[in-house]
Amino acid sequence: MKHWLVDLELLLTNKNDVIRVVVAATRGSAPREAGASMLVYRHGTSGTLGGGHLEFKAIELARDLLDQSGKLSHCQRFSLGAALGQCCGGIVDLWWERFTAADLEFISAANIQMQQANQVVLATLVEDKNISQRTLFVSGVQHSVPEFTELSSYAESLMRAAPDSLRTRLMHRDGGKVLLERLDREHTPLWIFGxxxxxxxxxxxxxxxxxxxxxxxxxxxxxxxxxxxxxxTLESEIPAAEVRYAPEDAWFLVLTHDHDLDYTICQAILTHETRGFIGLIGSRTKAARFDHRLTRQGFQAERITCPIGIAGISGKEPATIAVAVVAQLLQEREARQLAGHSTSSSLQLAMDSQRS
Known part of the structure; x- marks a missing residue:
């Protein structure tokens, strides 16, 4: 799974015209969250809006836009009811936007900023159904484009929001609309030892x-x-020494062939002070021994989850263990996202207050 910026840069490099369809805003239940998107081009698609008739309609409209060389964007609201053949019951605002080879330099720059893990917000201003300008707000960089100056506070609020929350903001202004999108690395960095x-x-x-x-x-x-x-893949004579190269938001799974090696890696991870999930394969007896030794050495042993895997699956086959562990990772990832959404609600109120 690649980030849409990576896919878009590749498509533009190959001279494709591309329509990006974005879930700009949602109310109630919806197939995908705000910020989800897909790319539509002459010979295919990339990404998904959740499938169903909404996605079918989005692709149909995108292909219509590809056939209209003068039309660059479109925004439309959908009620997810019987008329659309969906029963979610919510409301979705979709945003269509054309990209051509002329946009490659800008998209490449945005991709570089995102890959460097900078806090960056993409702002797109549309007037009279034509894109008038795009710009990037980058944390710590003074922004001086007059058309976007008034949006600086909103962009900064998006940057300050918790990861995986409040990524997209659709705003109306005189004569057009603005879409603000925080460009997150959508994947969680996970280091697996073993x-x-x-x-x-x-x-x-x-x-x-x-x-x-x-x-x-x-x-x-x-x-x-x-x-x-x-x-x-990384073959290393001293696996624990590789921990220092992991990003500070990395997650870890430790499941090597040797308990002493597991212990050394756990020490390195706790020294690294990652904010991410730390999982260790083993029994409750192993967990107790590691906890005792690490605590005596001054480490926060409670940071480590051992045994790993969701409760209720007791099989010891590798494939069975894998299903339980992956389910646990997805549960943990979703729980952190929900916590981020809770934190971001106050920021949303603050943004609305500023606007009024």
Missing amino acids: AGHVGQAIVGLLSSLPFDITWVDSRAGAFPTSAHNGVT
Whole structure:
């Protein structure tokens, strides 16, 4: 799964005209969250709005836009009821926007900012159904484009919002609309230590889910010969030494072939002071021993989850363990997103207050 900016840059490099369809805002139940998007071009699509008739209609309108060279954007509200063949009952605002090869330089710059993990907001101003201007708000960089000056406070609020929350803001202004989008790296960085049977089963399930995986093992030939999409493998004589290269928001799974090696890696992770999830494979007895030793050495042993995997699945087969662990990762990821949405609600009120 690639970020839409990565896919768009590749399509524009290959001289495709592309319509990006964005869920600009939602009310009530909807197939996807605000900020979800898909790309539509002459010979295919990338991404999804959740499927169903809404997505079918979005693609149909996007292809109509591709046939209208003078029309660059469109915004429309849909009620997700019987008339649309959907029963969500909510309301969705969709935003269509054309990109051509002329936009490649801008999209490349936006992609670089996002990959560098800078706080960045993409602002698109549309007047009379034509894109008048796009710009990037980057944290710590003074913004001086007159048409967007009044939007600085809204962009800053989006930057300050919790990860995976309040990513998109659709605003109306005289003569047009503005779409603000925080450009997050959508995947969670996950470092997995151990390429044994369980590690291979877990990576096999995760490779198509929203995780950027770095897979570490000390043994030559431990990794499977067939590469998984989006997985970086790293053969290292001292796996614990690689922890220092993980980003501060990285998550970790420790499941090597050796308990002493597991312990050394856990020490390195706790020294790293990551904010992410830390999972350790093992029994409750192993968890108690690690907890006792780490606590005596001054580490926050309670940060480590051991055993790993959701409750209620007791099978010991690698594939069974993998299903339980991946389910736990997805639960944890969603719980953090919900916590972020709760935190962001006060920011939303503040933004609305500023506007009024």
